[in-house]
Amino acid sequence: MFIMSQQPVDRPRRGHPDDTRERLVRAAAEMFNTHGYAGTDVRRIVAAAGYATGTFYRHFPHKGAALLAAYEAWVVAEWEALGAAILAPGSAGERAERIIDISADLHARWHGLRDALAGYRLVDENATRAYRELQRRQVAILARLREQISPGTTRPPEADVLLVMLIERAVESMAIGEPAELGLSWDTMRALLIRAVTDALRDGDHRT
Incomplete structure (x- = not known):
């Protein structure tokens, strides 16, 4: 139940794609919760997750x-x-x-x-x-x-x-x-x- 926590996202390491997606989802939850829909963009999400923009688009088509x-x-x-x-x-x-x-x-x-x-x-x-x-x-x-x-x-x-x-x-x-x-x-x-x-x-x- 990762979504229950609001702890900072740790620096990512190479791992399974599911782990990467989960980290992105967790970071997205934090950003949308803090900044709202209009105030959150892909760059903000990947910065919080510690990934490059390209990694985001391998898992999601848009924010x-x-x-x-x-x-x-x-x-x-x-x-x-x-x-x-x-x-x-x-x-x-x-x-x-x-x-x-x-x-x-x-x-x-x-x-x-x-x-x-x-x-x-x-x-x-x-x-x-x-x-x-x-x-x-x-x-x-x-x-x-x-x-x-x-x-x-x-x-x-x-x-x-x-x-x-x-x-x-x-x-x-x-x-x-x-x-x-x-x-x-x-x-x-x-x-x-x-x-x-x-x-x-x-x-x-x-x-x-």
Whole structure:
């Protein structure tokens, strides 16, 4: 889950092409997260990764492709973390608290990357198609997790997806300081989110 870290990228050494691509994706994630879509170019990415421009173009046709790869890696890392939080031992309330705190942390630390993708989607319709495909993957992951914690549940998938959308909107608002600007308490919002997730986890969950 390299995307979870914001540590400086080490000086690269010759290695497998997959390692080179991963290093480029990691550097791209850092740059887009810091400088946004418009403020990031290929030169900035390769400088952060420690490669020449030609190396970048052996792996990606343009910076937008690198952004999509970085966002995909972020999504994979996020759901690995959330999956572990859901399946780890504990009560429904304890698991719900982990889910909310992990989501809030990841969205706060990587808000710039998500914002960069939103900017890219405005100028390239292929980006929106790629984004929708990632969303479908997330829905499938969510369905598998639900089956693991609640085999044979009758809870509709729309209910779980709606809950995820609610969580994402809430933690995104926290990332840009909306609750404070509106005179609202994030602690109260967090408690309400935890309660909603707890109820969802208990719905058909025979382990708690």
